[in-house]
Amino acid sequence: MANIKVAESAGFCFGVKIAVDAAVEAGEKLGGAYTDGPIIHNKQVVQFLESLNVKQLQPNQELKEGDTVLIRSHGVPPKEERRLQEAGVKIIDATCPFVKKVHEKVRQLVEEGYYVIIIGEEGHPEVIGILGHLEEAGGKGIVVSNMEELIKKMPKRNKIGVVAQTTQSEDFFREAVGYIAENTEEVKIFNTICDATSLRQEEVKKLAPSVDVMIIIGGKHSGNTKRLAQISKALNPNTYHIEKADELNPDWFKNAENIGVSAGASTPDWIIKEVVEKIKELTNS
Amino acid sequence: MANIKVAESAGFCFGVKIAVDAAVEAGEKLGGAYTDGPIIHNKQVVQFLESLNVKQLQPNQELKEGDTVLIRSHGVPPKEERRLQEAGVKIIDATCPFVKKVHEKVRQLVEEGYYVIIIGEEGHPEVIGILGHLEEAGGKGIVVSNMEELIKKMPKRNKIGVVAQTTQSEDFFREAVGYIAENTEEVKIFNTICDATSLRQEEVKKLAPSVDVMIIIGGKHSGNTKRLAQISKALNPNTYHIEKADELNPDWFKNAENIGVSAGASTPDWIIKEVVEKIKELTNS
Numbered sequence: 272m273a274n275i276k277v278a279e280s281a282g283f284c285f286g287v288k289i290a291v292d293a294a295v296e297a298g299e300k301l302g303g304a305y306t307d308g309p310i311i312h313n314k315q316v317v318q319f320l321e322s323l324n325v326k327q328l329q330p331n332q333e334l335k336e337g338d339t340v341l342i343r344s345h346g347v348p349p350k351e352e353r354r355l356q357e358a359g360v361k362i363i364d365a366t367c368p369f370v371k372k373v374h375e376k377v378r379q380l381v382e383e384g385y386y387v388i389i390i391g392e393e394g395h396p397e398v399i400g401i402l403g404h405l406e407e408a409g410g411k412g413i414v415v416s417n418m419e420e421l422i423k424k425m426p427k428r429n430k431i432g433v434v435a436q437t438t439q440s441e442d443f444f445r446e447a448v449g450y451i452a453e454n455t456e457e458v459k460i461f462n463t464i465c466d467a468t469s470l471r472q473e474e475v476k477k478l479a480p481s482v483d484v485m486i487i488i489g490g491k492h493s494g495n496t497k498r499l500a501q502i503s504k505a506l507n508p509n510t511y512h513i514e515k516a517d518e519l520n521p522d523w524f525k526n527a528e529n530i531g532v533s534a535g536a537s538t539p540d541w542i543i544k545e546v547v548e549k550i551k552e553l554t555n556s
Numbered sequence: 557m558a559n560i561k562v563a564e565s566a567g568f569c570f571g572v573k574i575a576v577d578a579a580v581e582a583g584e585k586l587g588g589a590y591t592d593g594p595i596i597h598n599k600q601v602v603q604f605l606e607s608l609n610v611k612q613l614q615p616n617q618e619l620k621e622g623d624t625v626l627i628r629s630h631g632v633p634p635k636e637e638r639r640l641q642e643a644g645v646k647i648i649d650a651t652c653p654f655v656k657k658v659h660e661k662v663r664q665l666v667e668e669g670y671y672v673i674i675i676g677e678e679g680h681p682e683v684i685g686i687l688g689h690l691e692e693a694g695g696k697g698i699v700v701s702n703m704e705e706l707i708k709k710m711p712k713r714n715k716i717g718v719v720a721q722t723t724q725s726e727d728f729f730r731e732a733v734g735y736i737a738e739n740t741e742e743v744k745i746f747n748t749i750c751d752a753t754s755l756r757q758e759e760v761k762k763l764a765p766s767v768d769v770m771i772i773i774g775g776k777h778s779g780n781t782k783r784l785a786q787i788s789k790a791l792n793p794n795t796y797h798i799e800k801a802d803e804l805n806p807d808w809f810k811n812a813e814n815i816g817v818s819a820g821a822s823t824p825d826w827i828i829k830e831v832v833e834k835i836k837e838l839t840n841s
Contacts, residue, residue, distance in 0.1 A: 433737075441738055449734030452718075452745045453726055458733075460743045 273524065273554040275547055276482065278474040278533035282543055284467035286344040286367025286437075287311055287536050291320075293365045294341055298323025304339035304363065305332075307347060308396060311537035312490030315515065334358040345396035346370040348403020369437045369465040370397055374404040376461040380432030381410030385459055388426075388451060389414045390444050391436030392494055398436055421447050430457045437465040438495035438536065440502070441472060467536065468495060475499055475533050479506040482531035484523055487512045488546055489535030496535025503533070515542060516549040524554050558809065558839040560832055561767065563759040563818035567828055569752035571629040571652025571722075572596055572821050576605075578650045579626055583608025589624035589648065590617075592632060593681060596822035597775030600800065619643040630681035631655040633688020654722045654750040655682055659689040661746040665717030666695030670744055673711075673736060674699045675729050676721030677779055683721055706732050715742045722750040723780035723821065725787070726757060752821065753780060760784055760818050764791040767816035769808055772797045773831055774820030781820025788818070800827055801834040809839050 283291070290310055297304035303324025309317045310325070320326075325341070334340065336359040342352070346366035355362050380387050387405055391398040393414045405412050412432075415421040431451055435444050444464060452458045479485045485503045489496025491514060500512035511523055524530065530550055534543050568576070575595055582589035588609025594602045595610070605611075610626070619625070621644040627637070631651035640647050665672050672690055676683040678699045690697050697717075700706040716736055720729050729749060737743045764770045770788045774781025776799060785797040796808055809815065815835055819828050 445734035445738045447734075448737040448743075449730035449732075452733040452747055453730045454747075456747055458743075458745045458747070460737045460745070462737055462739075462741055462743070 273527055273530050273550070275530045275532060275550055276478060277543065277547060278471070278478055278531070280467065280471040280474045281488075281532065281534040282536070282538050282540055284465065284536040286369060286465075289367070290341070290344040290365035291316060291539075293363050294320050294325045295323065297339055297341055297363060298325045301339050304341045305334075306341045306343055307351070308343060310341070310343050312493035312496070312535075313537045313539065313542070314490070315542060316537070316539055334360050336360065339363060342366055343396065344370065346374065346400035348400050349407045350403055366400075367437065367465075369463065370400065373401055373434050373437065373461075373463045376434050376463060377401055377405050377410070378408040380434070380459060380461075381405065381408040383432070383459070385430045385432030386410075386426055386428040387412030387432045387434065388421075388447075389434055389436065390439050390447050392416045395436060395494060397438075401434070401436070415447065417443065418446055418450070421450060425451070425454060428455065430459075431455045433458065433460040434463045437463055438468045438498070439464050440498045441469050442502075471495075471499060471533065471536070472502055475503050476506065478531040478533065479503040479510065482507065482529040483509060483527040485510040485531045485533075486519070486546065486550070487533055487535070488514070488543060489538045490514060493535045493537050496537070499533060499535055513546070516545040519546065519549050519553060521553045524550065527554065530554070558812055558815050558835070560815045560817060560835055561763060562828065562832060563756070563763055563816070565752065565756040565759045566773075566817065566819040567821070567823045567825055569750065569821040571654060571750075574652070575626070575629040575650035576601060576824070578648050579605050579610045580608065582624055582626055582648060583610045586624050589626045590619075591626045591628055592636070593628060595626070595628050597778035597781070597820075598822045598824065598827075599775070600827060601822070601824055619645050621645065624648060627651055628681065629655065631659065631685035633685050634692045635688055651685075652722065654748065655685065658686055658719050658722065658746075658748045661719050661748060662686055662690050662695070663693045665719070665744060665746075666690065666693040668717070668744070670715045670717030671695075671711055671713040672697030672717045672719065673706075674719055674721065675724050675732050677701045680721060680779060682723070686719070686721070700732065702728065703731055703735070706735060710736070710739060713740065715744075716740045718743065718745040719748045722748055723753045723783070724749050725783050726754050756780075756784060756818065756821070757787055760788050761791065763816040763818065764788040764795065767792065767814040768794060768812040770795040770816045770818075771804070771831065771835070772818055772820070773799070773828060774823045775799060778820045778822050781822070784818060784820055798831070801830040804831065804834050804838060806838045809835065812839065815839070
């Protein structure tokens with residue numbers, strides 16, 4: 272029978288836990304709510320919330336007084352918040368406190384005269400929110416998600432400020448700020464990668480090379496899970512990124528003695544447990 | 557006959573040129589001066605200046621009114637400047653303007669509440685001067701000269717400010733600031749590596765791999781020359797660091813078609829010319 276080691280940092284982070292709890296509460300106590308997109312990148316959780324009448328806002332959906340809108344942990348641009356306020360709906364703000372800190376830091380950098388580089392994924396809801404705060408503060412900046420893009424877009428400015436999407440890779444962050452500082456007179460950096468993200472990545476870096484097979488659980492569209500799988504794959508080619516237990520393939524575990532498991536920030540505990548049980552089943556047979 | 561390519565950026569930088577010119581002027585017009593250590597890491601230049609009665613201060617040397625003391629391009633701690641003022645000597649301040657900028661930036665970082673990391677060589681006169689300004693401003697900090705040292709000494713602080721000795725390696729600077737930013741909430745960086753240094757290094761990076769032999773000229777104790785030789789050697793194992801033409805070894809140039817030459821910031825043009833002439837001689841025979 273194989274040894275299965277589940278990373279302690281696997282699964283829900285602080286911010287996601289707050290948002291999911293708030294959504295469940297809105298479903299149970301307020302009879303439902305709208306969310307501005309899927310509350311987390313996890314189909315199973317989204318389906319469960321739908322059963323509680325917590326549903327995604329549709330494009331061009333009319334909001335009326337008395338509706339409840341839950342702002343996800345990713346946060347929103349200030350413009351969107353105002354739109355909701357003007358519509359007179361009840362707002363539950365579940366923006367992750369760490370994301371709020373990024374908004375504050377971006378505003379501070381703009382006030383201090385810095386051009387802003389956001390280390391993050393263009394189009395990600397968290398980054399859209401951050402860019403909204405940058406714009407609102409009257410600042411200018413760019414988003415970069417890899418070194419090639421950074422080198423191509425590198426602005427010629429005397430003062431550059433840097434923040435990161437909270438779930439960015441520490442490795443890219445380190446390389447990027449090194450490059451920015453090498454090419455700029457003055458750089459002010461706020462390392463806004465949240466501890467849960469870096470802890471999860473650090474644990475995978477230790478776990479992946481010490482096992483025969485590594486299973487990373489999380490939504491296929493979840494950026495932090497994809498990065499976790501990338502990090503793991505670089506250290507252990509037998510890495511598989513799955514969303515749920517029924518994707519596990521018995522062939523992966525042939526002759527495997529040690530199996531590692533971790534999961535992205537949007538994976539609930541019960542899905543991790545299901546996967547572990549299924550691996551036990553497959554490696555016993 | 558071999559092709560000899562001398563890097564355009566080889567030799568005296570702006571700051572060294574100012575200091576040497578000031579020393580020559582002090583010798584010729586004031587009948588001599590003291591310098592607080594060798595004016596540059598180049599024996600030939602130091603000997604020439606001695607012939608003009610521009611000599612190094614000796615330990616515990618008594619200074620008397622009417623003496624002239626020339627502060628080198630490296631700068632001095634404020635304490636040392638006061639000591640000279642109190643002794644009533646005439647001071648010629650040839651501190652490089654780029655070094656003065658480091659002093660200013662360190663003071664600014666201290667005022668803004670940053671703990672300071674100096675990317676530089678402990679004990680180097682420029683770093684001693686920078687540390688003097690750090691202390692004078694009431695700040696705290698450390699000096700690190702390589703990644704191992706940085707990782708070992710890495711302070712746990714929320715706010716860290718970074719400056720560099722003007723002649724530091726861009727590669728180490730980049731790696732170091734990346735690491736510091738990864739492990740600190742807020743980092744403010746002034747890239748104080750002077751353009752002449754980075755230009756010289758960039759040119760060697762291009763030149764070294766394109767030639768058969770690389771000659772780096774400069775004092776054996778000159779930090780910026782040693783780094784130049786290291787960079788060159790990493791890209792071309794046939795790299796030789798010499799101080800003057802008579803160290804050239806004919807064996808180095810056997811079958812060499814292309815020969816590259818560069819020189820540290822403290823190497824005067826006439827020494828570079830001598831070396832080039834000698835290489836021509838050796839490769840013609």
